[in-house]
Amino acid sequence: MCVSNKSVSQNxxxxxQKIRVxxxxxxxxxxxxxxxxxxxxCEIVAVISANARGLGTQNISRDRVVxxxxxxxxxxxxxxxxxxxxxxxxxxxxxxxxxxxxxxxDPELEGVDxxxxxxxxxxxxxxxxALAGRLAKDERRSFVVLSDSELNEGSTWESAALAxxxxxxxxxxxxxxxxxxxxxxxxxxxxxxxxxxxxxxxxWNVTRVNGHSxxxxxxxxxxxxxxxxxxLIIVASTIAGKGVSFMEGEVKWHYLPMxxxxxxxxxxxxxxxxxxxxxxxxxx
Numbered sequence: 383m384c385v386s387n388k389s390v391s392q393n394x395x396x397x398x399q400k401i402r403v404x405x406x407x408x409x410x411x412x413x414x415x416x417x418x419x420x421x422x423x424c425e426i427v428a429v430i431s432a433n434a435r436g437l438g439t440q441n442i443s444r445d446r447v448v449x450x451x452x453x454x455x456x457x458x459x460x461x462x463x464x465x466x467x468x469x470x471x472x473x474x475x476x477x478x479x480x481x482x483x484x485x486x487x488d489p490e491l492e493g494v495d496x497x498x499x500x501x502x503x504x505x506x507x508x509x510x511x512a513l514a515g516r517l518a519k520d521e522r523r524s525f526v527v528l529s530d531s532e533l534n535e536g537s538t539w540e541s542a543a544l545a546x547x548x549x550x551x552x553x554x555x556x557x558x559x560x561x562x563x564x565x566x567x568x569x570x571x572x573x574x575x576x577x578x579x580x581x582x583x584x585x586w587n588v589t590r591v592n593g594h595s596x597x598x599x600x601x602x603x604x605x606x607x608x609x610x611x612x613x614l615i616i617v618a619s620t621i622a623g624k625g626v627s628f629m630e631g632e633v634k635w636h637y638l639p640m641x642x643x644x645x646x647x648x649x650x651x652x653x654x655x656x657x658x659x660x661x662x663x664x665x666x
Contacts (some may be wrong), residue, residue: 392663394596399656404460410645414475418623418635420457423561431461438467443520446511450504451485451529458581466495483649502535512553526555531563534573545613546585553613560622593618
């Protein structure tokens with residue numbers, strides 16, 4: 383049966399919202415922060431987890447996923463639960479003693495290829511993984527989720543220049559352009575987000591999307607697969623804390639955990655949006 387791109391993107395929008403629910407549930411259970419950072423990438427990780435071949439397996443030619451924005455690990459764990467790589471019971475162990483689900487990703491966990499968290503290093507892993515695929519002459523792709531604050535790091539630009547020079551078409555970078563970082567707005571700290579044009583100069587295919595539209599993100603990937611000539615960067619305009627009105631655009635939710643009252647308000651909002659999306663989707 384032929385499934386339309388519209389149907390796929392509608393279903394992925396529902397999955398992204400389910401990820402958002404899980405992020406709130408798990409962070410509240412663990413009484414941990416990094417909530418705003420995770421909520422901003424739910425649509426991105428929904429698309430990646432649905433597209434990554436061999437996710438959660440040890441197949442040498444599987445696609446590699448690098449969460450360079452390691453502090454958003456809870457969003458990736460929630461995505462892995464949605465596609466069945468980890469169980470719901472495993473997700474519930476987030477931040478528990480002895481759990482592999484920590485604040486940052488651990489490659490001992492199924493569905494995690496690299497340990498990340500030191501910002502600016504993840505894209506280098508992604509370039510290396512893509513180059514390894516070329517040398518092995520297999521079909522692996524390398525997906526990287528990059529935060530806009532990592533544009534402050536010189537290692538990011540070195541990796542970008544090398545990937546462009548090597549024309550690594552199997553490298554797909556998703557730039558989470560939410561305009562915030564740990565200590566404030568990126569424009570007030572180092573306004574490197576304005577240098578997006580440099581990626582084109584390095585030989586990258588640059589696609590700008592609404593980072594909360596799975597349809598636009600999915601289409602960006604599909605177009606690059608058929609027409610791309612070099613590495614791809616999807617510049618995804620996002621909102622930190624997306625989906626929770628009192629968190630959106632607020633830097634403090636980079637770190638703060640929720641109170642009981644805040645959790646109740648937050649989970650009510652995301653669940654109401656989830657029900658609306660379900661009504662408009664093919665996914666029951």
